[in-house]
Amino acid sequence: MKIVTGVIGNDIHVVANRLMDLSLNARGYEVFNLGVNTYLEEFFDASVETGADVLLISSLNGEAEGWARDVKPLMSRYNSLDNLVMMIGGNLTVGSGSATDIIPRYQKYGFDLVCHQVDLNTGLDMLEDYLKEHKTS
């Protein structure tokens, strides 16, 4: 299972990104980590290049929403990303906000899985469950 990951936008918070890399490798994924300060185009280009199954975007400074609005229009320009599982996690809003408001918004932007302030391993368990479910169906 191939997974592309990285931190979106002008966000240099690297610690969680490295820990995610470690955890994903330990769970047996083939990881393509683009690191911090990554833009949407770079995520999609890397997904095409690597033939990724999952794109896992993270954000800590909360700016992700500004970028996430462009996901659908940008993705429609690529013709080989229809089966890409889209996941986003971290701190998904500037200031405070509740998960019940935030999750549907991000789903509308085009994400299959949304983790707002969810513990790293809980989030990765959610991804595994999701992948299992969609393999059998």
Added chain:
Amino acid sequence: MSQLQEERDIILGNENVDSFDFDEVREFVRGADKNLFISHAFANRDKMLVQPRGGFPTYEKQYALYEFFVDANVDVLPLTIDSNTRLNDYATAKKMLRLSEANEVDMLNGYPLVNHGYRTTRKMMTHFNHPVSLRHGTPDARLLIEIAIASGIFEIEGGPITYLLPYSKNFPLDKAFLYWKYVERVCADYSTLNLPINRESFGPLTATLVPPSITIVIQLLEMLLSLEEGVKSFSVSFSQQGSMIQDIVTGKVTRALAKHYAKEIGCEDADIHLVYHQWMGAFPTNRDSADQLINMSTVIASMVGADKIITKTREEAVGIPTKEANAQTVANTQYTLNILSGLPAISDEQEEEILTAEVHAIMEAVFNDPADTLWRKVFNSIKNGVIDVPFSPHIINHNKMITIRDSNKNIRIIERGNVPIPDHCYQYERSCCDLDKDTTDIVNDIIHDIGIMQ
């Protein structure tokens, strides 16, 4: 005209510089008061020098900050530069400076030195007549250091590795080496006129579980890159790591090996100093706890025998500190240093031996790189992971080394990646840790180990 002077003419021909007068600046440095030189303060000190951090956008606020520091009995004043200037974006810095002046709201996180210019800034530096240290984080600091020295700032922090790997994702590392070579040469040139300009490396790096062997190797390499260009006064540094004995051992090994490697290249005449940074990791939000942490850092710096300590404030977790909080730390640190006495001389021979062997092994691997110059050897060694800095955001960094804390909070290497840690050292480091865990537990340990002071 020398090639360096040609380059300097181009750099100082920048549209943001108001006619740089080389001859006048040389005359100023030649006749500058010795109290402006930290090299003089080091040579005549009878106690550890205390230096805070701090920079405000406007001249008036920087001046007011210095008044507070001087009242608190500061030894070395800081000049911290704003983030736009650090990225060579002088136009934005100029705009934000104008807004800060017009509205009395700080629109910059430091002092935009290039925009203020050396004629203005020199008035402040000569008025306070203290040594000043330039704190920035700039990969291309050529213009900045020219303006700094012309202003009477005779200590320049940074280096091609320590100001790049913790701060940038993709600024080209080879360019950083060449830009810093310019800095070293200019510092060396001015050092012939009066007392030496001091260069200082930034040892804290990412301040996140960096093992002492990596810190020391990078300190030594930046020192050598500086001395080989003719710099005569250099400070190696590191920040509080979390275990007192590891800090003491790190200090001892750093001093001994700095002397050793300086001699190897025939630069034993250079003065080498040791600088200790109070805790640089995540700070407690509780201000009283922060004060306790700062005080403990001062005690450890004394045990380490540092020549200078760089302070934090009780407002570290909250944002840019007020001048009051900043000056309070200076006064508190001076008080602690004043009353501390009768410190025991302790160390740990086994730890010293292990750390020394690790540093020698990595240094040897760097020197054995087939490239023709030291900077290219270092560049290649970072690229191929012989030097690997935990939690660097830079794309060139290898990210294969994994470190955690043992039960005494010493930082230990449990995965060495491509770093040539000798086998017996590697086995020792691993034997200090409980490795009978899966990756999930280790990741949780790392999260815990990063936040130990919170």
